[in-house]
Amino acid sequence: MAKFAKYQRFFQLQTKDAAGIDYPVWRTMYAATGREGYPPIAVVFNGRMSTDALYHRMRQVKELSQEYWQGRYHAPYDLYGKAATDGYWDHRTAIPVIVTTLEQLAQRGPHAPIWWRYGHEAWEPILTALANPDNEDAYRVREQERRRQEEERDRLRQAECDRQIEQDAVRERRRKKEKKRMRALIALWNEAAGALQVD
Structure with a gap:
């Protein structure tokens, strides 16, 4: 988990732009993606293990790295100060972690549904895995529908x-x-x- 901690420290580094305003250093190295949060980390598992052992290792890494990829949950309060039953995940300070196996990557290619994004439920194509379907924008859409x-x-x-x-x-x-x-x-x-x- 030391690598995730190093990435997080790097993503938190600030520099100044031409106007003297703080700006994340990583933004000078990575192109804008339109997604909230830090650049993703892809972990490709390989080894002389059975498929079950690889998936078990993936789940262990998921549990041990949760503080880095999970984000923060927000449940807005209603007019009476009671927590709402719906909310959203803020991924702005989370590191998206996607994992797969070398075997799947070699057999099916990077655009197949071979990626598991920690925090998502299923194997997904890479762009779907990198999306944040439970973010504030999605919450606002649900909230607008509830109001309607x-x-x-x-x-x-x-x-x-x-x-x-x-x-x-x-x-x-x-x-x-x-x-x-x-x-x-x-x-x-x-x-x-x-x-x-x-x-």
């Missing part, structure tokens, strides 16, 4: 309330109309009963 769904639920609740108010108003108009009709019938009845008594 909540607005739709609010709209439907309001429409149901409006419909209920309209139904209540229609019932009230019918009740008043029926009451008025009953009064008219009673008045006719009383008038007819009064006419019978006079005769």
